[in-house]
Amino acid sequence: MIAATDTGLVPMRVSKAVGLTDSDDISEFIVLEELDGDRQLVIQVGHPEAFALAASLQGLPWGRPMTYQFTAALVRGLGGRVREVRLDRMIDGAYAGTVDVEGPQGVALVDARSSDALNLAVLVDAAVFVAPDVLADCIGRQAGDSAEAALLRRALTASAMTIRRADRVEESPE
Helix, strand or coil, X not given: CCCHHHHCCEEEEEEEEEEEEECCEEEEEEEEEECCCCCEEEEEECHHHHHHHXXXXXXXXXXXXXXXXXXXXHHHHCCCEEEEEXXXXXXXXXXXXXXXXXXXXXXXXEEEEHHHHHHHHHHHCCEEXXXXXXXXXXXXXXXXXXXXXXXXXXXXHCCCCCCCCCCCCCCCCC
């Protein structure tokens, strides 16, 4: 098997999910850090994906499996394992991923949204790799004075999103 690093892909780790307010809008991001360097990748994602990732990074337990826990259990239940996740291309300006899954039938490369692939990678502790052109695109997007560049730079320094479960409130007897 050819290792992802042999193809020029950059090993990274999921660092945090962050939520930023800008006027009345809230934007969520996933931040990845290069394992053997100082580059970072910032991806804007939807609220459900950022929430799920933050909860997983915190190890927050759920009473029933959420979508990504279900997906990971389904892969295991079918005798498979997620070997690695790659953010390896851009489609219509968004980063796209490939999930490398091994199972009884062999290896399959499954197309995925980057946020879904990263959520799955965090849950199963799979290696994450990023294509150099994806990383270069993100670094380029952070440059300049645009609103997008400012948000991406803020995401790098923002604190990680914290998810708290609401405790059951018992009514006091009257």
